Amino acid sequence: MREHTQQNVAIKGTKDGLTLVLNDQCSYEELLAELKDKLASTPVEMDRSLLVDVRLKTNYRYLNEEQEEELKELVRKEKNLVVTAIDSDVVSVQKALQWHREQQxxxxxxxxxxxxxxxxPGDLLLIGDVNPGGTVKAGGSIYVMGALRGTAIAGASGRKDAVICASVMQPMQLRISEVVSRPPDTHQEEQTMECAFVDEGADQIRIDRLQILAQAKSKLMKLERGM
Structure with a gap:
């Protein structure tokens, strides 16, 4: 009975180039040796004058910067290949800490x-006022339990789903992600808590009563669940 040899490197062709799936259970030296052999023996049926994009998928293998550069250099030496991305399921301590801060x-x-x-970096709950000329900025959403009369920047990390809520919504300027809005010149006489959010259909900021946002979010959740 033939002994099964585990494949440490799998090469898959995609419409964007090549994906090299690297085994995360073998030693790094074994991986390096097999990768070199595979690249040397695998034909690349493409225009030799063009560079072929290669994506490395390392799964749960941790690679330090030196090992990443070594793999990139190995791929560069073979034919007309260039590594454009390294996908890893390993989360670094720095990224984990950043994610934790953004959720706070x-x-x-x-x-x-x-x-x-x-x-x-995360959401901001401010109990107090933001006076004209003052600025509050958050990677997530902003909740002001008071009067917002200054500038509020939510979704600074690129989140368009962030919201800005205030007991008194009279800002100088609002920004959610890259969408900027200036408030109307007139304000409601009866002050109720309002919320600003990005209207995806118009790609602009909309200000409405907090209840309207709650209804919109509820409908969206039902659509996502297929209800």
Missing amino acids: IERLVKVVRSGQVIET
Whole structure:
């Protein structure tokens, strides 16, 4: 009975180039040797004058910077291949800490005065006012339990699903991700808590009562669940 030899490198052709799936259970030296042999023996049926994009999928193998460069250099030496991306299921300590910070809600009790800037990587819950000339900025959403009369920047990390809520919504400027809005000149006489969010259909910021946002989110969740 023939002994089964585990394949440490699998080469898959895609419309964008090649994907090299690397086994994360073997030693790094074994992986390197097999990768070299596979690249030397596998024909690449493409225009030799063009570079072929290669994506490395390392699964749960951790690679340090030196090993990443060694793999890239090995691929570069073979034919007309160039590594454009390395996909890994390993989360570095730095990325894990960043993700943790972005999920946190920072709670502050203060008045943000003119010239002051409050910034947080996650959500911001401010109990107090934001005066004209003051700025609050968050990677996630912003909730102001008071009057928002300054500038609020939510979704600074690129999140268009972030929202800006305030008990009194009279801002100088609102921004969610890259979408910027200036408020209307007139305000409701009866102050109710309002919320600003990106209307995806129009790609602009919409301000409405908090209940409207809750209804919209509820409908979206039902659609996502197929209800």
